[in-house]
Amino acid sequence: MTNEYAKADLEHVLGEVQEQFKAIAEIQQARARLTASASVRKLATVTVNANGTVVDTKFGPHAEDASLNELAKAVTEAAQQAVTEVTKLGMELMAPVQERQARLPKLSDLLEGFADVKPQAPVAPPVTMVPLAVDAEEPVMEFSDVETFTPERGSGFTDSSW
Template sequence: MSNEQAKAEMVELLDEMRSQLREVARIQRERALITGRATVRKRVTVTTDANGIVREVRFGSRIADLSYAEIADALVRASGDAAADAARQVHELMAPLQRQRSGMPVLSDLVKGAPDIRAVLPPLTGELPPHEDSQQLCAEDIRDRDPGAMFRESGW
């Protein structure tokens, strides 16, 4: 490969990296606006942020028709469904960048001993760290929990 050709490929690769960094910044801004929403039993609606953290719970006008255990079960199910909705939206938002990134050449293919450019780009996990003021539950916490237990134990 000629020196001029190598320079041209390097410039193209660096332009691509800059473009991807701008795209990552755009995705981060859009991701911050994602909310998941789910309604269970037409009476319990939960809204989560992109991390699946519950941000709002609304009860319908006929919530009193349900027992505490039914309300708790609906709340847990709606929370899980809302988190899954948010995760799906995050995945869809990130998919084009994931595909583009997988096709990027490795810099060391162009310049012997050079680092892999993908190593300096932010990871595309789709997750952001949780807010310091919130407690994040994992899926097992929700799935394995007896939905009405905390209401029965507290005498609610």
């Protein structure tokens, strides 16, 4: 009789997993269409896709009066704001799947004596939002122990004797 309960529990979990896969596929489709835009001081509006790639940039009516430096800063700031927004929207899309996953029983709940497996994914460090300084005085790599290679004509696969 206990085996029947375990079997029913396992079938329920497998059904839930299938629903998770279906929900994830739907979320992936929605995410593929996801964009966010941000405007800064009526100078620039930047739109990014779900990957944070800039897909559109527009300059506002006051752009002609701004310096190139001000425009560059406005575009950068707008892009950063748009990426922050699209990231938030992407996380909101995933929330129902994460909630459903939290309700699923653990493996140890289904199989007595079986340890829960929780792989620890590495946490990516935050990426920089400022340009990296390039040192113009960086030494150039030079190699002194090199040999010159000159291929022999007529001994390769392009030789006409083939």
